[in-house]
Amino acid sequence: MxxxxxxxxxxxxxxxxxxxxxxxxxxxxxxxxxxxxxxxxxxxxxxxxxxxxxxxxxxxxxxxxxxxxxxxxxxxxxxxxxxxxxxxxxxxxxxxxxxxxxxxxxxxxxxxxxxxxxxxxxxxxxxxxxxxxxxxxxxxxxxxxxxxSLRLEWTELRTVVRESVDELRSVHGHRIVLDAPGPPVSARIDAQLIKQVLINLVSNAVRHSDDDRVVTVRLSRSEDDVTIAVSDDGAGMSVAERQSIFTRNFSGERSRDSGGSGIGLYISRQIIELHQGRIYLDTLLGRGTDIVFTLPIEGPR
CATH class of the missing domain: 1.20.58 (Methane Monooxygenase Hydroxylase; Chain G, domain 1)
Incomplete structure (x- = not known):
């Protein structure tokens, strides 16, 4: 009242x-x-x-x-x-x-x-x-x-991704593969927040796949952007899940447990959009899920 x-x-x-x-x-x-x-x-x-x-x-x-x-x-x-x-x-x-x-x-x-x-x-x-x-x-x-407000600094992204993957490997029983060949990639980002996005996406992939499945983190660069993808070969998502995945309290119909808070993907989208990047997913029911985000190398304008 x-x-x-x-x-x-x-x-x-x-x-x-x-x-x-x-x-x-x-x-x-x-x-x-x-x-x-x-x-x-x-x-x-x-x-x-x-x-x-x-x-x-x-x-x-x-x-x-x-x-x-x-x-x-x-x-x-x-x-x-x-x-x-x-x-x-x-x-x-x-x-x-x-x-x-x-x-x-x-x-x-x-x-x-x-x-x-x-x-x-x-x-x-x-x-x-x-x-x-x-x-x-x-x-x-x-x-x-x-x-x-973002704390933007020029950051070597391969290092951020590698450190995040190493930290997640020590916590989860899944096999987490890093695919990030090539020279160093620097971008103007808030490194702590991007690390949080990676942890959110990998944790979500782990939660929606069996222990014997592989989660892959890929990094690539174009002329103006950096692209990072987190892929799993788990159960995939239904149409209803695809429509609500980046909303508050999303947990998923095929989650192996209820350990997720439901706000991780929502916060990840907020962080990426604050960087003026994009986040989207590619998924088929029964064939796994790719969640991909891009970041402008020069940072938000």
Missing amino acids: RLVRPATQTHVLTLVLSSLCALAVLVVAAAAVVRAAGLAVVVAIVALAIASVLGAFVAVRLHTLKRDAAELEHLARNRADQVSVLAHEVRTPLAVIRGSAELLAEGRPGPLTERQVRFLRTILGGAETLSVLSEQLLVEARIDAGIF
């Missing part, structure tokens, strides 16, 4: 009352001159009265719209601040959990059994999921509040 401040109520009532007073005066004037001036003057006076009332209505409506816009902006900024605090509070314990798990995975305290390795991979996967989710919620809140 929206609360209207007393000052706002007074202002609106003043506008309405003044309009009604003006209307009453004009009606009295019309009655006084009706016999002497004739119908034309009466019509003019009535027209002025109607214009006065309509003007007051428009003024009240504009005032209400401005107030609502200010309240929505205030709420969005508050939400972004709250999510930012939450994300900060979550990062520290997650870093401790991931660091400890990685030390165990390296075998420093001693060798692990096969069963312990499986448990350890579950811990790392859960920590990675929470870390990505906190970043996604933070980006979404800032975009919705209109306070989000």
